[in-house]
Amino acid sequence: MTDPLLHRPRRSRRTPALRRMVASSRLHPANLILPVFVKEGIAEPQPVASMPGVVRHTRDSLRKTAAAAAQAGIGGLIIFGVPRADRKDALGSQAWAVDGITQQAIADVVTEVGEDLVVIADLNPDEATDHGNVGVLGADGDVDNDATLTLYAQIAVAQAQAGAHMVAPSGMMDGQVAAIRRALDEAGHTITSIMAYSAKYASALYSPFREAVSSSLVGNRGSHQQDPAGPIHEALREVRLDLDQGVDAVIIKPAMFYQDIVHAVRPIVDVPLAAYQTSGEYAMVEAAAARGWLDREKIVRESVLGIRRAGADLVITYWAAEVARWVET
Numbered sequence: 001m002t003d004p005l006l007h008r009p010r011r012s013r014r015t016p017a018l019r020r021m022v023a024s025s026r027l028h029p030a031n032l033i034l035p036v037f038v039k040e041g042i043a044e045p046q047p048v049a050s051m052p053g054v055v056r057h058t059r060d061s062l063r064k065t066a067a068a069a070a071q072a073g074i075g076g077l078i079i080f081g082v083p084r085a086d087r088k089d090a091l092g093s094q095a096w097a098v099d100g101i102t103q104q105a106i107a108d109v110v111t112e113v114g115e116d117l118v119v120i121a122d123l124n125p126d127e128a129t130d131h132g133n134v135g136v137l138g139a140d141g142d143v144d145n146d147a148t149l150t151l152y153a154q155i156a157v158a159q160a161q162a163g164a165h166m167v168a169p170s171g172m173m174d175g176q177v178a179a180i181r182r183a184l185d186e187a188g189h190t191i192t193s194i195m196a197y198s199a200k201y202a203s204a205l206y207s208p209f210r211e212a213v214s215s216s217l218v219g220n221r222g223s224h225q226q227d228p229a230g231p232i233h234e235a236l237r238e239v240r241l242d243l244d245q246g247v248d249a250v251i252i253k254p255a256m257f258y259q260d261i262v263h264a265v266r267p268i269v270d271v272p273l274a275a276y277q278t279s280g281e282y283a284m285v286e287a288a289a290a291r292g293w294l295d296r297e298k299i300v301r302e303s304v305l306g307i308r309r310a311g312a313d314l315v316i317t318y319w320a321a322e323v324a325r326w327v328e329t
């Protein structure tokens with residue numbers, strides 16, 4: 001047996017300079033995307049109790065946040081519009097109304113930041129439906145896949161019309177990317193990109209988000225989102241189907257607990273790959289840090305770095321602007 005101390009991996013870790021030189025995962029502001037909530041009809045930003053530090057914006061405070069995010073050098077924003085409760089209906093018509101809150105917010109942000117930030121619109125009527133589900137409900141109470149595709153097509157065109165650079169379908173309907181691509185192209189929006197939530201799990205990590213968007217959902221999304229216990233090849237299939245339909249970027253969601261999925265799909269994804277660090281991931285860290293049980297800045301950095309190391313090019317995170325400021329220099 002060779003001398004076990006012939007090899008000393010610690011030599012490459014000895015000084016900060018050595019560690020910095022050999023590092024292969026780095027945080028860069030441009031790879032971070034900030035999710036933002038904007039609510040119709042409020043006069044002041046409203047805090048989200050289960051997401052300390054996150055608010056539901058007014059149109060005005062969103063504009064300011066977008067300007068600050070551009071200043072911080074992050075890659076983009078993903079916008080979630082929340083219509084007034086009395087405007088919700090069975091189909092979620094505010095999701096494609098020309099003056100719906102999401103369309104207004106997209107136009108506001110584009111006016112504010114132009115092309116300095118990528119403006120992404122979450123494409124899902126669930127914030128605008130009175131049942132809180134992601135599309136048209138069939139007679140059996142489940143989401144009717146094919147009828148819902150028509151809605152998504154309509155929403156995509158409205159969002160592109162408002163100026164969104166990318167639309168992000170999050171409903172996990174079969175065929176959604178193709179339906180949206182066709183509708184965008186027919187409406188002349190050939191340069192609007194589709195960043196699809198390709199593999200999205202029916203996770204318990206979305207509860208704080210549902211508070212943030214005042215979701216009316218009762219029950220769960222198990223009939224269309226993936227089962228956390230499902231086979232990994234199901235995620236590969238979902239991603240492959242979206243790539244076949246011309247998707248421009250792929251999202252895996254959640255990130256934590258699903259970094260194996262990010263790693264597994266990486267070799268077949270030849271477009272940008274994003275992972276969504278969800279509201280539940282944010283809430284867990286903030287809750288522990290508030291009690292002094294975790295070092296907030298260190299754990300946030302490590303969590304985002306871990307997602308990058310798993311293979312994500314982009315991280316969608318509620319800490320995007322803050323992380324960007326930490327790593328700027």
Ligand code: PBG
Binds near residue numbers: 205206221
């Ligand atoms: C759908 C959507 C959800 C999230 C992003 N887009 C909620 C859901 O699928 O129920 C969750 C994001 C998060 O938890 O941070 N509109």
